[in-house]
Amino acid sequence: MTIESLLDKLSLEDQVQILSGASFWSVEGPGIGTLRxxxxxxxxxxxxxxxxxxxxxxxxxxxxxxxxxxxxLAREIGQAIAQEVKSKGAHVSLAPTVNIQRSVTNGRNFECYSEDPVLTAALAVGYVKGLQGEGISATIKHFAGNESEIERTTMSSDIDERSLREVYLIPFEAAVKEAGTWGIMSSYNKLNGTYTAESEWLLTKVLREDWGYDGIVMSDWFGSRTTAPTVNAGLDLEMPGPTRDRGEKLVQAVKDGLVSREKVREAAGNMLRLMARVGSLDDHRPHVEVADDRPEHRALIRRAGAEGAVLLKNDGLLPLTAQRIAVIGPNAAVAQIMGGGSAQLNPHYAVSPLEALQARGLQITHAPGCTNHRFEPLLKGAFTVEFFSDRQFGTLAATAPMESLMAFWFPPMAGNVDPANFSARIRGQVTTEAGLHRLGTYSAGFTRVFVDGKLIADASEGKWQKGRTFFEEGCDEVVGEITLTAGTHEILVEFVSKPSDNLAFAAMAVGLGRPMGDAEIAEAARIAAGAEVALVFVGRNGEWDTEGSDLQSIRLPGRQDELVSAVLKANPRTVVVLQTGGPVEMPWLDQAPAVLQAWYPGQEAGNAISDVLYGAEPSGRLAQTFPRLWSHNPTHSQDQEIYPGLNGHVRYEEGVFIGYRHYDKQGLEPLFPFGHGLSYTSFEMSDVVVAAGNGRASVTATVTNTGAREGTTVVQVYVGDPVASLPRPEKELKAFAKLTLAAGQSRRITLDLPPRAFAFWQDGWVVEAGEFVVSTGFSAADLRAKSVIRMGGRRLPV
Known part of the structure; x- marks a missing residue:
């Protein structure tokens, strides 16, 4: 049966039904299967x-x-994640995130690939092909202009069309044209004053008319705010369900002439086409989720984690052979595997660096030295929650176990309670050491926390104030101090829901920790002094790098810089291992002989890091420039309209000059340049030839491994247009290739530069006649060859 014949069988009401979610995670229609x-x-x-x-x-x-x-590798990961999606009984992955890293403080940078559109596009294409090759739909997000988490549900990203076309839309365009993505998710924000979910220019003119897209566009969760404007703009699916703005409202809008029957049919056809592509039209199986812990996925995660590690600095200390080491820092014994927000999941396991190093049979001393948490450490254990179907703890609706004192509550809830109108009591016990403790809570709702019957942390109604937690729906952490005896203590949490401003959920978290001070840093320095080599694991975690909140600084949180300096002073043979979702300032860099940036590498985190420290090739290269200071970033401005935004608008004043393009323009030397990364061997480049003809060019070069061991490098090609009618960056990445060579091996490689590599946007893609500079090297600051070529002028297809 064709899509058109199926549409003919569906009434208006039936077609409308599949244009909004049936539940938080599914879409259902009469006589057809369920899309999850x-x-x-x-x-x-x-x-x-x-x-x-x-x-x-x-x-x-x-x-x-x-x-x-x-x-x-992105394709391999997409393929593996498709198998994970199937294990959860789903058909669509809400991924990948391809927004550009405009600011070094964006809380969601960890989710994005790069500050560069060409690199982002290439990785997105690989990921989407991997997913959809297994019959699982990708959902490229967030379309478009969602480069900050500050007031993201109401902020207007004001971006000129040239910057949109040349930078922010490039990954989406590539996903449509090169990978054939079946899904796109609109962003929460406005674009130039119009919500993206209501932007006919974005969803119809650009996406469908210019790019020829034939998939669906869904809203981000609760990101659809109207009925007729979203449907008319080209938003096919409102998520989640039950619907707020479609259903009977959309049927009435059609009857009132606000939306045409043809527009509804077109959107319903897009939905049916997606369901056909993923095989859900006839999928009536019960929804079953399983934990499918595959050995091949373990191996892939470990390999990918190591491959993404970037060796920022190495004065010969790495790779290690030391057997007697000090393992120090707040991220040493904790597996920092992912950022926060909707990207979170419950991993099969998580390997910390300390665990992985212990598994090598090394002689290890360990000290945390300091903390780096944003919130007090989450309380975990055996807790019981009672749900009441009112806000007064009146009618008991359900009882359930909890493994930790963090909860997100949204429909369907236990006992069918309404997340906007319920209360809950949580009880349990915690065992502590004797001494001063800090108890903290933050919540999207009103919370009181008692220890042994005493109120310690109070975020109840009247005291609760909106802050920067839980997607800007929660309060900032409220902390109380209490001196506890060694032993077991009773915990009671009272929670009362509140109306949500933008998102329909309730949430809370409670943590308990002990403060650390000078004594802990001194102890870390002491054990460092007695080791052959000290390893300091510092950085951030998913509390800092998270959806719903931007960073306030790119300094390491807490007293971590002090800790690193103290350890370096105690033992000059110290390796600093960073785990963050983006750049950090490094005031101790000159004293550190080796620095490894390991990011958040998934559940095999410790193993991947340990592999690189003890000899696996660190083949990662920076996809985002590390500035010396936050103030060097283009979004660090005295003008609040540039960042973080003012009166509901954030102005992308820098235009196309973001990332390394900005540092080039301003003559600022970064701490570590875009594309930078060291190897455990060395490489040379020779015999670089650039050939141009028929509106395109190619770069051919010989790359030689001049070291004593196998290694991997990335050849990067940048194009500059020094004389142009519009201001253009000094150079822009246009091609790259990653290659592994044995010791002494040489390889001749060729990289293609299509016509778009020389074009800019001016009411269309334009290549101006004249000279272009083609630079080839190993990073944006390590360019080994430059050639000048001439190109003829022409206009290119959109």
């Missing part, structure tokens, strides 16, 4: 809450995949 979706992009969480749920494989985060510069 699951969050990504570093795995497949399945249905249910953002915390807990059926276990899944946790893959490296986006910025770690970006650092691999390996589209083929």
């Amino acid at each position: 979706v699951t969050d990504g992009p570093n795995g497949a969480r399945g249905g249910g809450s953002l915390v807990g749920g059926v276990k899944s494989a946790a893959f490296p985060v986006g910025i770690a995949i970006g650092a691999t510069w390996n589209p083929e």
